[in-house]
Amino acid sequence: MPSITIEIGAYKVARGEGLLESISLGSCVGVALYDATARIGGLAHVMLPSSMFSARRESEAMPTKYADVAIRTMLEAMLAHGAHKSRIVAKIVGGACMFESAMLDATMNIGKRNSEAVRDILNEEKIPIIGEDVGKSHGRTMQFDVATGHVQVKSAKMGNKSL
Amino acid sequence: MTKNFSDSELDALREFVNISTAHSATALSKMVDKAIDVQVPQMRLVPVPDIPRLLGGADAQVVGLYFRISGNMSGSMLILFPKVTAQKLVELLLAGIIDEEALEFKGIEKSALMELGNVLTNSYLNALAELLNIRLLLSVPHYAEDELGSVMDLLLIELVEAADYALMMGTTITLEGTNLAGHIIMFPDNVSLDMMLNKIGTH
Numbered sequence: 001m002p003s004i005t006i007e008i009g010a011y012k013v014a015r016g017e018g019l020l021e022s023i024s025l026g027s028c029v030g031v032a033l034y035d036a037t038a039r040i041g042g043l044a045h046v047m048l049p050s051s052m053f054s055a056r057r058e059s060e061a062m063p064t065k066y067a068d069v070a071i072r073t074m075l076e077a078m079l080a081h082g083a084h085k086s087r088i089v090a091k092i093v094g095g096a097c098m099f100e101s102a103m104l105d106a107t108m109n110i111g112k113r114n115s116e117a118v119r120d121i122l123n124e125e126k127i128p129i130i131g132e133d134v135g136k137s138h139g140r141t142m143q144f145d146v147a148t149g150h151v152q153v154k155s156a157k158m159g160n161k162s163l
Numbered sequence: 164m165t166k167n168f169s170d171s172e173l174d175a176l177r178e179f180v181n182i183s184t185a186h187s188a189t190a191l192s193k194m195v196d197k198a199i200d201v202q203v204p205q206m207r208l209v210p211v212p213d214i215p216r217l218l219g220g221a222d223a224q225v226v227g228l229y230f231r232i233s234g235n236m237s238g239s240m241l242i243l244f245p246k247v248t249a250q251k252l253v254e255l256l257l258a259g260i261i262d263e264e265a266l267e268f269k270g271i272e273k274s275a276l277m278e279l280g281n282v283l284t285n286s287y288l289n290a291l292a293e294l295l296n297i298r299l300l301l302s303v304p305h306y307a308e309d310e311l312g313s314v315m316d317l318l319l320i321e322l323v324e325a326a327d328y329a330l331m332m333g334t335t336i337t338l339e340g341t342n343l344a345g346h347i348i349m350f351p352d353n354v355s356l357d358m359m360l361n362k363i364g365t366h
Contacts, residue, residue: 008212008319024221024312027320047320065323098314099229099305108305110320139313141222156224156310 003143006030009065011044011074015081018146025094027111029118029134030142031071032091033127034149035083041146042078044070048110049117067117075125090122091131091151091163093142100137111135131163173208175363179294180206180287180332187286194282195256197338201283203347205333211322211350214315214329218243218346221312225249228280229305229317232288235297236355238326240287241318242280244345246308249276255338277304283334283347295362318350325352 003019006012008028012020020043022030034041044064051066064070079085095115102108115134122129131151133140138157145151151163180203188201215221226249228242244252253272256279284301292299307314322329330349335342351359 008316009323024215024310024316026309026313026316028316047316047323096313098227098307098309098317100307101303101305102229108317110317137307139309141310 006043006045008045009047009062013042013077014146015040020144022142025140026098029094029114032144033088035087036149038083040078040081040083042074043144044074046070049113071121088127089130090127093133095134097137172360183287183290187283190282200337202335203332208328209331211329223311225311226308227314230284231302234299238351240284241348248343252343280304
């Protein structure tokens with residue numbers, strides 16, 4: 001099945017089947033939400049933690065680059081397709097600090113801030129995280145199979161992983 | 164994100180780049196005590212999000228060196244080499260004392276590349292500071308090797324709010340008769356880019 005690549009800062013929802021993919025996640029976080037009963041899934045390629053502090057917020061061309069907007073917009077789209085919120089679970093991938101020497105520099109370790117923001121929002125929405133591969137300092141490509149809910153993580157450095 | 168840069172602005176940038184490359188070639192030759200030439204055959208201002216595509220796609224294996232610029236200008240610099248090129252560069256710099264089959268770079272190889280990066284970026288920044296008569300500081304190098312897309316997404320994130328264009332310099336380093344091609348990319352924030360073009364233009 002050909003995969004559908006999610007652009008950086010965007011999201012997509014699919015029903016029944018579909019292979020959604022986020023390529024080369026570094027500091028960005030891929031957030032997969034899934035309702036297994038309705039077989040409705042969505043994948044967001046999040047760039048930044050929060051829309052709250054954006055200087056360009058008013059004229060924002062792609063607000064779904066922010067974790068808060070991305071997750072909530074995607075959730076609404078899934079509910080509109082017939083998903084039930086109580087059944088939705090999440091798998092999250094990415095949020096690395098690619099430059100290892102910058103791991104302790106909070107201004108540079110945006111990967112950590114991204115994954116923390118994603119966790120907070122999912123927690124607020126009461127969506128459990130049932131699988132994750134986040135942090136460290138390697139890039140990851142994530143494939144999400146909407147037919148099964150299976151997430152495959154590929155890393156040139158660390159090999160493959162199933163979530 | 165549409166902005167046209169005038170010929171005179173680009174000519175001014177070319178002049179700056181030519182001065183910088185001459186400086187960096189001299190400094191690199193001194194560092195390794197071998198004849199090294201640095202050329203910048205291509206130079207252009209490109210929209211930041213286009214960079215991964217222009218450099219061979221998000222999944223290309225690269226070595227990246229990241230530096231922060233501060234002082235009278237802010238932004239960052241990124242040096243990117245395809246991984247095989249970086250390997251060759253290390254071999255030549257370290258003259259065969261490393262394990263050529265090693266899959267990942269270890270301490271000494273990383274240090275050699277970081278020092279090379281230091282010399283290159285400092286030459287550019289010093290030339291720019293002199294030309295514009297401003298004060299510019301550069302951070303220590305931060306090293307990463309992985310897929311281009313993942314190495315660069317921090318830059319895309321940092322710049323999404325501050326910068327639209329980057330100065331992409333295709334760079335060839337010639338060492339012991341071998342040409343090694345990489346890219347030096349300067350990401351001034353929007354305010355700094357305008358200042359740079361204005362000042363260079365009236366220079």
